[in-house]
Amino acid sequence: MSVSDDNPDFEALLNYLKQNCGYDLTLYKRASLMRRFQRRMQQLRIDNYPNYLQYFQGHPEECTSLLDTILINFSGFFRDRDCWEYLANNIIPQILTNKQPQEKIRVWSAGCAYGQEVYTLVMLLVERLGIEQYLQRVQIFATDVDEDALKQARQASYTEHEVIGIPNELLSKYFEKTEQRYVFLSKLRSTIIFGRHDLAIDAPMSKIDLLVCRNVLIYFNAQTQATVLVRFHFALTDKGFLFLGSAESMTSNKHVFIPVSLKHRIYAKGQNLTIDDHLLIRPQTRNKKALDPLATQIRIWQTAFESSPFPQLVVDRNGCLMMTNKQASILFNLQSSHLEAPVRDLEIGQIVNFLTLMRQLHRDRRPLTLKNVEWKSDYGTNCLDIHITPISDPNHTLIAANLTFIDVTRYTGIKDELESSNFKLASLTQELQLTKDTLNTTYQELESTQKELETVHQEIQLLRQGFHNN
Numbered sequence: 001m002s003v004s005d006d007n008p009d010f011e012a013l014l015n016y017l018k019q020n021c022g023y024d025l026t027l028y029k030r031a032s033l034m035r036r037f038q039r040r041m042q043q044l045r046i047d048n049y050p051n052y053l054q055y056f057q058g059h060p061e062e063c064t065s066l067l068d069t070i071l072i073n074f075s076g077f078f079r080d081r082d083c084w085e086y087l088a089n090n091i092i093p094q095i096l097t098n099k100q101p102q103e104k105i106r107v108w109s110a111g112c113a114y115g116q117e118v119y120t121l122v123m124l125l126v127e128r129l130g131i132e133q134y135l136q137r138v139q140i141f142a143t144d145v146d147e148d149a150l151k152q153a154r155q156a157s158y159t160e161h162e163v164i165g166i167p168n169e170l171l172s173k174y175f176e177k178t179e180q181r182y183v184f185l186s187k188l189r190s191t192i193i194f195g196r197h198d199l200a201i202d203a204p205m206s207k208i209d210l211l212v213c214r215n216v217l218i219y220f221n222a223q224t225q226a227t228v229l230v231r232f233h234f235a236l237t238d239k240g241f242l243f244l245g246s247a248e249s250m251t252s253n254k255h256v257f258i259p260v261s262l263k264h265r266i267y268a269k270g271q272n273l274t275i276d277d278h279l280l281i282r283p284q285t286r287n288k289k290a291l292d293p294l295a296t297q298i299r300i301w302q303t304a305f306e307s308s309p310f311p312q313l314v315v316d317r318n319g320c321l322m323m324t325n326k327q328a329s330i331l332f333n334l335q336s337s338h339l340e341a342p343v344r345d346l347e348i349g350q351i352v353n354f355l356t357l358m359r360q361l362h363r364d365r366r367p368l369t370l371k372n373v374e375w376k377s378d379y380g381t382n383c384l385d386i387h388i389t390p391i392s393d394p395n396h397t398l399i400a401a402n403l404t405f406i407d408v409t410r411y412t413g414i415k416d417e418l419e420s421s422n423f424k425l426a427s428l429t430q431e432l433q434l435t436k437d438t439l440n441t442t443y444q445e446l447e448s449t450q451k452e453l454e455t456v457h458q459e460i461q462l463l464r465q466g467f468h469n470n
């Protein structure tokens with residue numbers, strides 16, 4: 001088999017995967033992709049792409065095995081140690097200097113594989129900030145396209161061989177040893193949100209101070225690399241930093257990022273984006289020619305929706321999921337395959353009855369709010385206020401609803417504390433009243449005893465007088 005860029009059989013296979021497995025491998029470099037396909041086909045003793053396509057049609061589970069061969073999850077703690085040292089000594093202090101003392105710090109590890117990169121970041125940040133400040137201020141997003149890798153990353157459990165790169169003092173400080181495995185401290189894991197995110201397709205995160213994307217871009221073709229870098233530019237705050245892998249360089253998009261240390265592959269944000277660049281930010285927007293005003297406006301609205309810091313969903317009038325932004329996808333564990341699915345079949349369907357909701361919106365035609373709705377997820381229990389806005393067509397027919405979720409867990413916690421303090425205060429007041437009543441009774445008893453004593457005294461006096469008179 002020849003390794004070429006222009007092989008119709010191979011392209012047909014990639015298109016089949018795009019339609020049926022939800023993975024768009026057309027965006028990856030052909031030469032290395034073909035080598036990996038061939039490796040898998042050799043294992044199955046299949047010698048050409050059309051036969052492999054036929055095999056796929058009869059074995060849908062083959063998608064997972066192929067992706068295991070293609071998505072190389074190799075990673076390691078402190079991989080390229082000198083780069084991490086540079087980050088710890090020069091970049092993290094700079095990020096902290098740029099912030100107010102209590103301001104949040106947002107970090108994104110994109111293509112985090114089994115989590116070693118994320119936990120390396122956590123150790124460096126805790127070393128610099130101290131545990132308390134770290135827990136209060138840092139939020140880490142750890143994403144990968146590979147669900148299995150994410151599952152392992154969440155477990156944070158590594159073999160003796162895998163932790164070799166970690167200096168001993170950090171290993172004993174940040175890991176618990178259980179049955180020959182080292183598990184990263186769960187207390188520190190609470191600040192990490194793991195989620196599936198396809199860099200080639202999905203919209204980026206926003207307001208990120210440090211974006212670590214190492215050894216991922218090398219797999220993409222030049223055009224996809226350029227698109228992803230523009231999205232990274234959008235994701236970063238103006239003073240944010242991008243940290244790439246040692247084998248990666250900024251061949252295109254030179255204006256978008258400027259090197260801070262080329263040797264360590266650390267970049268700062270460069271020039272502002274052009275309108276053409278902006279069009280590359282939203283998911284799957286690669287057609288630069290589509291610049292008519294309406295399309296541009298729709299893209300701007302969509303980008304605003306996708307990059308909102310609050311989780312948001314749009315559900316159609318039949319209760320099927322139409323749109324979801326990144327924050328909602330992470331919170332409710334939503335994937336692109338869930339689009340158009342009835343919401344009652346998804347996890348989010350457990351907390352909101354969408355058909356009842358649509359009936360109410362249809363009847364009342366005004367926004368409504370569901371207060372203090374409890375949502376239990378891998379990350380704990382959240383209390384949410386859900387703001388629901390009806391979306392109607394020009395004839396005022398209800399076509400969909402927009403749902404925005406505001407996390408009120410902290411507020412609810414404070415309210416509960418206040419209620420319990422009020423309750424304590426009421427029972428203390430009651431106790432005080434009781435003590436006052438008891439005191440009153442005792443006082444009255446004392447008074448009547450005193451009166452009795454006076455009477456006895458008078459009687460004694462009278463007896464004495466009688467005695468003397470006799």
Ligand SMILES: C[S@@+](CC[C@H](N)C(=O)[O-])C[C@H]1O[C@@H](n2cnc3c(N)ncnc32)[C@H](O)[C@@H]1O
Binds near residue numbers: 074111214245
């Ligand atoms: C070689 S690992 C790098 C892991 C880690 N960043 C490091 O440098 O040690 C590449 C990772 O990129 C992920 N990946 C590949 N294509 C991706 C995509 N389109 N979006 C997000 N992650 C992707 C793979 O699943 C894999 O976990």
